[in-house]
Amino acid sequence: MKKTELQKVRILLVDDTPTNLAVLSESIQDQGWTTLFATDGETAIEQAEYAKPDLILLDVMMPGIDGFETCHRLKSNKLTAGIPIIFMTALSESTDKVKGLQLGAVDYITKPFKQEEVVTRVGMQLRLHRMTQQLEYNNELLNQKVAEQAQTQAQLQQLTQDLEARVQMRTAELSQALENLKQTQMHLVQSEKMSSLGQMMAGIAHEINNPVNFIYGNLKPAEDYFKDLIGLVEHYQTCYPSPDKTLQEHIETLDLDFLTEDAFKLLESLKIGADRIREIVLSLRNFSRLDESEVKAMNLQEGIDSTLLILQSKLRSNVNGQQIEVIRAYGDIPKVECYPSQLNQVFMNILANAIDALYEAIQTSKMSPAQAPKITVTTAINLSGEAVIEIVDNGPGIPEAIRTKLFDPFFTTKPVGKGTGLGLSISHEIVVEKHNGSIFCLPADNGGTRFVIKIPCKQPVEEAPIFTHDPFYKKDTITATHS
Ligand SMILES: Nc1ncnc2c1ncn2[C@@H]1O[C@H](COP(=O)(O)OP(=O)(O)OP(=O)(O)O)[C@@H](O)[C@H]1O
Ligand SMILES: [Mg+2]
Structure with a gap:
C-alpha cells in the first residue's frame, strides 16, 4: 500500500541494549517518525508481522536468534519480505556487512551511532522504499491498462472477425440469390423460347400434314386415271387411224406424244415433291417431340438430321456468294436413352452458333473467299459406352479468353437483339445435369x-423430369406444404 507524507512513518528498533534503543528512539522521534521496539529477534518478527513498520533497524548481536537469522526469516515471510532492513553492527569486518546485504538488508550502520548518519540513512531508505512502492504501484496500473487494452483489442478483433464473417455470409447469400435469379431467368427465357418454337413447329407440321396426305394419297390414282385415258386415246387411234382433219389438227397442236411422255415425268416430280414435304413434316415433328417428356431411346443421327433440315434455310442463305457445306460422318451407334427434344435443342444451339460464326466471318472478310465454309458432324461410340457427337466448323475459332466463359449464362459476343447468350449455358445444363454427360469446346x-458432346447410352432409372414449364421448378427441391 502506498503511504502519503501525512501518514505516520513507523520504525521498528530491534536491539537488546535498552540504552541503544533510547538513543535511537530520540533521534528518530525528532524527525516526527513513530518508533516501535523489540529486544530480540523473535519479538521483532512478531511485531513486524503485526504492525507492518516502514523500516526496521536491526541489531546483529542479540541473544536468541541473531540479527542475520532474524533478517533471513523476515525476508522469507511474505508479510514482511518487503520491509527495508538496516543492520546495526558494532563489528567493523566487511564480511559481516556483506553477509547482511546478501541476506536482503538495504544498508548498515556501524556502532557507536552518529545521530545524523542514522537519520540520513534511515531517511534515504524511507524515500527509496516509498519511491519503489510508487514505482510498483505505477507499474501495476500500467499492467492493468495494458491488460485492459489487450482485452479491448481482442474484443475489437473479435468484432471485426464477426463482421467479416457476416459480410462474407451475406455476400455468399447474395451471390447465391443472384445465381438463382439468373437460373430462373434463363429457364424462363429458354422455356418460353423453346415451347413457342416447338409449338409453332408442331402446329405447322400438323397443318401441312393433312393437305400433303391428300396430295400424296391421290397421286397414284391420278397416275392410274391418266394411264387409262392415254390407253383410251391409243385405242381410239388404233380403231380410227384416219381421224377427220380438225381432230388431226388438235392432236398436232397438243403434241400428244410429248404431252404423254412429259405428263408422267410431271407426275413423278409431284411425287418427289410430296415425299419431300412429308419428310420435312416428319422432321418438324421429330424435332419438337413435344409429347415426349420421358427418357426415350433415340436415334441421334435422326435428331441431327431433323435439326439440320430445320436450319436448311439458314444454311442456304447465300452470303457473298458462299454457302455452307455440311458433312455428315455418322458412325454406327446404338440408340441413346435421352430426352429427344432436349438433345435436339443442344444440336440446334451448337449448329446455329457455327452457322452464325461462319457467315459473320465471311461478311467481315475474316475468311477468304477461297476457304469454303463447312460444318462437319461426326458421331461415334467410345470405350466407356458413351455416344460422342462432334460438331466442327472451319470458322474463325474462339479465343482462349472467351472460351472459358462460353457456358456462362448470358455470355454473348453478339450484338443486342441478336443473341441472348443462353444457347450454350442451356446446352451445358441439358447435357451435364439432365443426361449425365459432358460438353466441351476445343x-x-x-x-x-470444335464442340464435343458425350452422352451415356443408358440413363440411370427414374430420373426426374426436366424443364417443366414452371420456371421455379428445381431438381431435388422439396416443396414445403402450407397448412
Ligand atoms: N462455333 C462458334 N464459333 C465462334 N464463336 C462461337 C461459336 N459458338 C459459340 N460462339 C461464341 O459463344 C457465344 C455464346 O454462345 P451462346 O450460344 O451461348 O449465345 P449466343 O449465340 O450469343 O446467343 P443465343 O442465346 O441466341 O444462342 C457466342 O456469342 C459466340 O461468341
Ligand atoms: Mg447461340
Missing part, C-alpha cells in the same frame, strides 16, 4: 471451333 485443327 480449338479445331483447321483453326475453327
Whole structure:
C-alpha cells in the first residue's frame, strides 16, 4: 500500500541494549517518525508481522536468534519480505556487512551511532522504499491498462472477425440469390423460347400434314386415271387411224406424244415433291417431340438430321456468294436413352452458333473467299459406352479468353437483339445435369471451333423430369406444404 507524507512513518528498533534503543528512539522521534521496539529477534518478527513498520533497524548481536537469522526469516515471510532492513553492527569486518546485504538488508550502520548518519540513512531508505512502492504501484496500473487494452483489442478483433464473417455470409447469400435469379431467368427465357418454337413447329407440321396426305394419297390414282385415258386415246387411234382433219389438227397442236411422255415425268416430280414435304413434316415433328417428356431411346443421327433440315434455310442463305457445306460422318451407334427434344435443342444451339460464326466471318472478310465454309458432324461410340457427337466448323475459332466463359449464362459476343447468350449455358445444363454427360469446346485443327458432346447410352432409372414449364421448378427441391 502506498503511504502519503501525512501518514505516520513507523520504525521498528530491534536491539537488546535498552540504552541503544533510547538513543535511537530520540533521534528518530525528532524527525516526527513513530518508533516501535523489540529486544530480540523473535519479538521483532512478531511485531513486524503485526504492525507492518516502514523500516526496521536491526541489531546483529542479540541473544536468541541473531540479527542475520532474524533478517533471513523476515525476508522469507511474505508479510514482511518487503520491509527495508538496516543492520546495526558494532563489528567493523566487511564480511559481516556483506553477509547482511546478501541476506536482503538495504544498508548498515556501524556502532557507536552518529545521530545524523542514522537519520540520513534511515531517511534515504524511507524515500527509496516509498519511491519503489510508487514505482510498483505505477507499474501495476500500467499492467492493468495494458491488460485492459489487450482485452479491448481482442474484443475489437473479435468484432471485426464477426463482421467479416457476416459480410462474407451475406455476400455468399447474395451471390447465391443472384445465381438463382439468373437460373430462373434463363429457364424462363429458354422455356418460353423453346415451347413457342416447338409449338409453332408442331402446329405447322400438323397443318401441312393433312393437305400433303391428300396430295400424296391421290397421286397414284391420278397416275392410274391418266394411264387409262392415254390407253383410251391409243385405242381410239388404233380403231380410227384416219381421224377427220380438225381432230388431226388438235392432236398436232397438243403434241400428244410429248404431252404423254412429259405428263408422267410431271407426275413423278409431284411425287418427289410430296415425299419431300412429308419428310420435312416428319422432321418438324421429330424435332419438337413435344409429347415426349420421358427418357426415350433415340436415334441421334435422326435428331441431327431433323435439326439440320430445320436450319436448311439458314444454311442456304447465300452470303457473298458462299454457302455452307455440311458433312455428315455418322458412325454406327446404338440408340441413346435421352430426352429427344432436349438433345435436339443442344444440336440446334451448337449448329446455329457455327452457322452464325461462319457467315459473320465471311461478311467481315475474316475468311477468304477461297476457304469454303463447312460444318462437319461426326458421331461415334467410345470405350466407356458413351455416344460422342462432334460438331466442327472451319470458322474463325474462339479465343482462349472467351472460351472459358462460353457456358456462362448470358455470355454473348453478339450484338443486342441478336443473341441472348443462353444457347450454350442451356446446352451445358441439358447435357451435364439432365443426361449425365459432358460438353466441351476445343480449338479445331483447321483453326475453327470444335464442340464435343458425350452422352451415356443408358440413363440411370427414374430420373426426374426436366424443364417443366414452371420456371421455379428445381431438381431435388422439396416443396414445403402450407397448412
Ligand atoms: N462455333 C462458334 N464459333 C465462334 N464463336 C462461337 C461459336 N459458338 C459459340 N460462339 C461464341 O459463344 C457465344 C455464346 O454462345 P451462346 O450460344 O451461348 O449465345 P449466343 O449465340 O450469343 O446467343 P443465343 O442465346 O441466341 O444462342 C457466342 O456469342 C459466340 O461468341
Ligand atoms: Mg447461340
